[in-house]
Amino acid sequence: MRRRTARMLRVGALALVALGGASAARAQDTTQRGVRIGLTYAPGTKPGVLVLPASGGLWGDSVRAILQRDLDYGDRVTVVGADSAGRAVVPPASGVLNYQLYAKLGAAAVVQPSVANGTLHVAVHDVAAARVAQVFNSSMPGSAFGSPEWRMVVHGAADEIERAITGVRGIAGTRILFVQGNRVYVVDSDGANLRALSEGGRVLSPAWHPSGAQIAYSTLGGSGWSIVMRDAGGGGRTRTLPTGGGLNVTPAFSPDGRTLVYSHADEQGSDLVALSVEGDGSSRRVTVGRGTDNVSPTFSPDGRRIAFTSSRSGHPEVYITDVDGTNAELLTPFLAGDRSYRSNPDWSPDGRTIAFQSQLDGRFQVMTITLRDRRIKQHTSEGVNEDASWAPDSRHLVFTSTRTGTKQLHVLDTESGRVRQLTRGGGGPRLAAWSPPLVRAP
Amino acid sequence: MTRVARSASLLVLTLAAGLACPRRRPAPAPTTTQPVVNTDSINAAARARQDSIDAANAARMRADSIARANQARIDNERMDRERMMTEARNAVTARIYFDYDQAELSDQARATLDSKVPLLNANTGMRIRIAGHTDDRGSDEYNLALGQRRAAAAKRYLVQRGIDAGRIDVISLGEEQPASSGSDESAWSQNRRAEFEITAGGESIVLPNR
Numbered sequence: 223m224r225r226r227t228a229r230m231l232r233v234g235a236l237a238l239v240a241l242g243g244a245s246a247a248r249a250q251d252t253t254q255r256g257v258r259i260g261l262t263y264a265p266g267t268k269p270g271v272l273v274l275p276a277s278g279g280l281w282g283d284s285v286r287a288i289l290q291r292d293l294d295y296g297d298r299v300t301v302v303g304a305d306s307a308g309r310a311v312v313p314p315a316s317g318v319l320n321y322q323l324y325a326k327l328g329a330a331a332v333v334q335p336s337v338a339n340g341t342l343h344v345a346v347h348d349v350a351a352a353r354v355a356q357v358f359n360s361s362m363p364g365s366a367f368g369s370p371e372w373r374m375v376v377h378g379a380a381d382e383i384e385r386a387i388t389g390v391r392g393i394a395g396t397r398i399l400f401v402q403g404n405r406v407y408v409v410d411s412d413g414a415n416l417r418a419l420s421e422g423g424r425v426l427s428p429a430w431h432p433s434g435a436q437i438a439y440s441t442l443g444g445s446g447w448s449i450v451m452r453d454a455g456g457g458g459r460t461r462t463l464p465t466g467g468g469l470n471v472t473p474a475f476s477p478d479g480r481t482l483v484y485s486h487a488d489e490q491g492s493d494l495v496a497l498s499v500e501g502d503g504s505s506r507r508v509t510v511g512r513g514t515d516n517v518s519p520t521f522s523p524d525g526r527r528i529a530f531t532s533s534r535s536g537h538p539e540v541y542i543t544d545v546d547g548t549n550a551e552l553l554t555p556f557l558a559g560d561r562s563y564r565s566n567p568d569w570s571p572d573g574r575t576i577a578f579q580s581q582l583d584g585r586f587q588v589m590t591i592t593l594r595d596r597r598i599k600q601h602t603s604e605g606v607n608e609d610a611s612w613a614p615d616s617r618h619l620v621f622t623s624t625r626t627g628t629k630q631l632h633v634l635d636t637e638s639g640r641v642r643q644l645t646r647g648g649g650g651p652r653l654a655a656w657s658p659p660l661v662r663a664p
Numbered sequence: 665m666t667r668v669a670r671s672a673s674l675l676v677l678t679l680a681a682g683l684a685c686p687r688r689r690p691a692p693a694p695t696t697t698q699p700v701v702n703t704d705s706i707n708a709a710a711r712a713r714q715d716s717i718d719a720a721n722a723a724r725m726r727a728d729s730i731a732r733a734n735q736a737r738i739d740n741e742r743m744d745r746e747r748m749m750t751e752a753r754n755a756v757t758a759r760i761y762f763d764y765d766q767a768e769l770s771d772q773a774r775a776t777l778d779s780k781v782p783l784l785n786a787n788t789g790m791r792i793r794i795a796g797h798t799d800d801r802g803s804d805e806y807n808l809a810l811g812q813r814r815a816a817a818a819k820r821y822l823v824q825r826g827i828d829a830g831r832i833d834v835i836s837l838g839e840e841q842p843a844s845s846g847s848d849e850s851a852w853s854q855n856r857r858a859e860f861e862i863t864a865g866g867e868s869i870v871l872p873n874r
Binding site: 309424426427442446447468469471472485487488489490491492513517518532533537538541560563566579581584586608609652653 | 765801802803804805806808809810812813816819821832835836837840
C-alpha cells in the first residue's frame with residue numbers, strides 16, 4: 223500500500239514539473255487509459271500512428287523507416303499509412319496537414335520528422351484535434367549517417383514520440399548484451415549494429431550497470447571464473463573485481479549502481495555475495511546456502527530485495543530475500559515430492575513482476591509471476607525458452623528460444639504475446655541482458 | 665641342412681669328385697708310372713670341411729635364437745611396464761559420472777576414486793585438477809555451480825582418504841564443454857561427469873607396492 227501511494231505521489235510530482243516546462247504539454251501516464259493531455263483516442267485500443275516522409279535530404283527515408291519500425295516494435299501503437307513495403311502512401315507535408323485524410327487512414331496521431339542543420343525536428347500532431355500536440359528536437363551527432371550513434375538518436379526520438387502519444391516512453395533507445403561462442407556481444411534493440419565487446423575466451427552472464435555506461439560479465443581464466451567490468455562500448459580497460467578465486471558468476475548491479483551481487487563458490491556450494499564496487503571494495507555474504515547452490519540474483523527496483531535461484535529445497539526454485547540476507551522466502555510454489563526446476567529470475571523495472579523459467583515436460587518455458595497476487599503466467603510453449611530479461615518498459619522480454627530450430631534471441635510482448643526474432647546468425651546466442659534507457663529524453 | 669648348405673656341399677663334393685676323378689689321357693709309354701689319387705682322404709677332407717661349416721651354422725643359429733629370446737623378454741617387460749604405466753595413468757584420469765541435477769557420489773564413482781588413492785600416495789609430486797561438468801538441460805549458470813559442486817565432492821572424497829588438499833585443484837565448466845553432443849539420455853549421462861587431469865608429476869609414474 224505504501225508503495226502505491228509513493229508511486230502516485232511521484233507521478234503527481236512529475237506532472238507538476240512537466241506542466242511547468244518549456245515544451246508543449248507532455249502526455250502523462252494516468253490510471254485511465256486512452257485519455258492523454260493533448261491526444262485523445264479510444265481507451266483500450268492501440269492508436270494508429272502515421273509517420274510522414276521526413277523532409278530534409280538523404281536521411282529522410284532512413285529516419286522514417288527507423289521511426290516506423292521502432293513504433294511497431296513497441297507494440298503500443300499501430301503504424302498506418304504505409305504500403306506493404308513500408309513506403310509512405312502520402313507525400314511529405316508542407317504547410318497545413320490533411321488531417322481528414324490521415325483520419326481516414328486510421329491515424330490518431332501523425333509524426334512529422336524533418337532534418338536540418340544537424341538537428342532532427344519532430345512534430346507530433348493530434349489528428350482529432352487537428353493540431354500539433356508536441357514538438358521536440360534532437361541534435362544529430364557529428365558522426366556519420368547510419369552510424370550506431372546516429373541510429374540511437376533516431377531511436378530516442380521514437381521513444382519520445384511514443385511517450386507523447388501513449389504516455390509511456392518507448393524502448394527503441396536500448397541495446398541488448400548476449401553471449402555467443404566465446405565472446406560477449408551487443409546489438410541494438412532493433413537488431414542492428416551487432417558487434418563483439420570482449421576478446422576471445424569463455425564468458426557468461428553479461429550484465430548492465432544501471433547507468434548503461436559499463437558492463438560486467440564472468441570470464442574463465444587460469445584460477446577459475448572471475449568477474450570483470452569494462453566500458454559498454456567495449457573499449458578501454460577491463461577491471462577484474464576482487465571476488466577471490468574459485469567460481470564467480472551471475473553478477474547483478476544494485477539500482478544505485480554502487481553494489482554488485484554475484485554468486486561465489488569454492489568447495490561448499492555457492493552463495494550470493496554483495497561487493498561494494500565503488501570505494502572500499504568490501505564484501506559481505508548475502509545467502510548462507512550450507513552447501514546448496516544460490517545463483518542468478520536480480521534486484522528489486524527499490525534496491526531492497528533480491529530474487530535468486532536456490533537449490534536449498536533439493537532442486538532449483540526461485541526465492542526472494544532482503545538484501546542483508548534475511549527473510550528469505552520461496553517465490554515459486556511447488557508440491558512436496560515434485561522435482562520441478564525453476565530458475566533465472568529477472569525483476570521487472572516497475573517492480574511488479576518477476577520473469578523466470580520453469581521446466582515443463584523437460585523443456586524450459588518463460589513464465590512471469592506478479593508479486594501482488596502471486597499469479598503465474600506461462601508465455602511460451604514451443605521449443606526451449608529461457609533466460610528472459612526485461613526491457614525498461616516492464617512489458618517486453620528478450621529471451622533465448624530454440625523454436626526456429628537453432629538457438630536465437632527473440633523479443634516477447636507479454637501483453638499481446640507477439641514474438642519477434644532478434645538474431646538470425648549461427649553461433650547459438652544466449653544469456654541476453656536488456657540495457658537501461660541509453661538515450662536521454664530531449 | 666639348409667638348401668644353401670646343401671648346394672655348397674654338393675659343389676664341394678662335385679669339385680672334390682672332379683679333383684678326385686683321374687684325367688683320361690692316352691696310355692702313356694710303358695716306361696712311365698702315374699701318381700695314384702687317394703679318393704678316400706679327399707672325401708674325408710671334404711666331409712670334415714662340411715661338418716665344420718654345418719657346426720658353425722648351427723652355433724650361429726643358436727646364438728641368434730638366444731638373442732631373440734632375450735630381446736623378447738626385454739620387450740615384454742617394457743611393454744608390461746608401459747601397460748602398467750598406462751593403466752596407472754588411466755586410473756588417475758578415469759572419469760566419474762553423476763545423476764541428473766545431483767552431486768552425490770555413486771558407489772561406482774567411489775570405487776573409481778578409491779583406485780586413484782594408492783597412485784596418488786605413491787607419487788607425492790603428482791598434482792591433479794578435477795573439472796566438473798553437466799549436461800545441457802538446466803540453466804547455463806546454475807550448471808556452472810553444479811559442476812563446481814561435483815568437482816568439490818570428488819576432491820572431498822580424496823582428501824578424506826588422506827590426499828593432501830593442496831595437491832588438488834577444482835574447476836567447473838558447467839555445460840560449456842560436453843563430452844557428447846546429442847539430446848538423449850545416452851549423451852546426457854556421458855556429460856554429467858568429473859574429469860581428472862594430471863597437472864604435474866605425471867611423466868613417470870611410480871607404481872604402488874602391492
